[in-house]
Amino acid sequence: MWKTIVRRLFIMIPQLFVLSIIIFILAKFMPGDPFTGLITPETDPARIEELSEKAGLNDPLYVQYIRWIGNAIQGDFGISYTFKRDVGELVGERALNTFWLSLFSVILLYFIAIPLGILAGRYQHSRLEKSIVLYSFITYAIPTFVLSLVFLYLFGFKLEWFPTSGSVDIRYDEGTFGYYWSKFYHIILPAITYALLGTTGIIQYLRSEIIDAKAMDYVRTARSKGIPMRIVYSKHIFRNSLLPIAAFLGFTITGLLGGSIFIETIFGYPGMGQLFVSSINSRDYSVITALVMLFGFLTLLGSLLSDIIMSIVDPRIRIE
């Protein structure tokens, strides 16, 4: 198994290489340049030329690419044009914020979705099932930004229960209890919004898996042993039904760093999603390319992680 994992990690290298070329070219073809906003129609063309030359934008594309990829391999993704900061440092800081928000969101999501999915599947044709399905369709139909805005307005501005933007209150110093509490406090509202809206997939998956599993031959075998239905559910039906959820777990884990563009933007939460949008808007190449490379890497890693998790939970799947 370890051999396979190492091999799969090596296979990622050419995949990431191809990805890097595509990203680089796409980034270059984006309209506009990082100086948008810095220059006005009155700016001296010689000044623009000077800025471009300084940023290396006048070199041939392949030279720019080699320079970029060479630095990237060493962990140097350059300086953000807009933030005037080291990209690695900037992304690291945002990734940490996003990680905590996502982690709390996903835990909350599983806490809501798994019990609901199990109940809906177990009590098929009941009123309970119908209300759970209705809930999951309603939340599926509500756009994230709508509920985010409603919650922000209601709980943030009207009731003032939760902060309306940021990731921490500036009054607190890093390391104090107040600081961490404040961080958590800023996460709650966006996390609840995310968790309430994200349940559909898991509920529907679990529900239909359980309904399918109930009709399986091995469930009939279990019942023919004379064991109580409660045990048939917990030992035979639920375990088998959770497999597809486990299959997505790898992507969910690596997805923790991806962040949600809508949630972070609306709640003014300085995370990866927000950074991604703002860097695109300001043509901040070094940040965009670093982020897309990171997302690509995470997706590849997620699929590997999913395979590893599947091989642990399902004895029929073995990584050889």
Next chain:
Amino acid sequence: MDVLLEIKELHTGFRMNDTFYNAVDGVSLSLRKNEILAIVGESGCGKSTLATSIMGLFDQRTTRIQGEILYQQKNLAALTEEQLNEVRGLEISMIFQDPLSALNPLMRVGDQIEEGLIYHTDLSKEERKQRVLTLLQQVGIQDPKHVARQFPHQLSGGMRQRIMIAIAICCKPKIIIADEPTTALDVTIQAQILDLLVELQKETGAGIILITHDLGVVAEVADRVVVMYAGEIVEEAPIKELFLHPQHPYTRSLFHSIPQMNKKSDRLNVIEGIVPSLIHLPRSGCRFADRIPWIPQEAHEENPQLHEISPGHFVRCTCWKSFYFNTRKGERYV
């Protein structure tokens, strides 16, 4: 003769479009101690439905069971799910057709065998593990310690069916219902599994209800045979009697359609038509009449009953008296 299980006028109906259609329609039979009773019939005749009804494994919302299934003065058809659990696995157990899908893919087979012991016995954990190993040995598995830790997909078809049998016999049940236990297996393995069943039956004295559509299997192991067609019993007889003197047109057609090695023929004999679906099943008159249209209507009974034509040999309807086959050349022979 001790009667282990007696079924009286059993009707099992499935709900379709808010009406119940009986797949088993008025079946009465009894199983005696030390007996292997074979239930034969083609697909859709209700034989598996009968077996599943005995175990009470149907969803009660979509199934309706009427009649009596008497086991030790208890009517199994009237028990609740909890009461049934006292009987299932402990007194009556079941072996299913396809052992791969009938075993939980995520559980070690040892644990699956042990499960019944947890709920039906007071054995300690070590005693249960020990019992699992004994059971595995009993069903002819060479390396029980190793096999107990395997998952179903790691075993061969024959081994899996042995595991199913070990599950079924773990609490020494009085009755074993084997629902086509050899259908999913290779012919060579089939014989082994049948031998094992017969051997275990002799050891434990359990009664076995063997459900099959394979007359070869029946000939090999059964003591008594019940032939079912369209939800009804059409013929019931001791094994020798049935094979030597089959009477009902359906039974005779079944035998007639077995290919014969010593007779040269270019085409197989078949029974014309198909088994009527549940919805279109004629609920009165002889249900086999449509498939032997050359027999005049007067030959059939209006309300076909089982008639005892010799001790222990029952035949439904009167049409058997005037039944004959048509050869392809148009000759008739009896």
